[in-house]
Amino acid sequence: MKLQSIVLAALLSTAFGGAMAENYTSPVIALVGDDAGSWTKGFETNHTVGLFTDTWTFQYGGVAAEATGFIKNLQNTKSNIDFYSATLNGVALDISNLGKKSEIEFFDLPVNGKLTLVLTGETFGTGASYAGTIDVTSAVPEPTTYGMLMGGLGVMAFLARRRKQA
Structure with a gap:
């Protein structure tokens, strides 16, 4: 009888206990480039209440380059986001969660063609x-x-011409 109660409690807690926001996986997003060798793109998404894992994939011209960027929550008095982890091509990014202001910034990360940004929060x-x-x-x-x-x-x-004549 005790085992049945534990199993029932476990099933109910997984079904109703943890709120889970929707996860997001972007299609491949082309960065917009210019003649000076610079590419850029803005992005945004919203979530319902709960945990999430978002995967963003970006593509640019493919030459060796450096990536810089930021991600910030759009705060209001009724909602908030805390970021738990962030990686760009597997490199951990700095996260700051201060009250209703959460942000991720990165500077001069080496990249080459395809970028995968994974955010959990x-x-x-x-x-x-x-x-x-x-x-x-x-x-x-x-x-x-x-x-x-x-x-x-x-x-x-x-x-070379001088040597050839001599």
């Missing part, structure tokens, strides 16, 4: 939402670098 009150942005910047050489490269190639061509 919990919403309280009547549900809550968060928004963020991600920026990817590649190392684009300065125009003077191209000038020096062309000058060096010119000197090498001159020396």
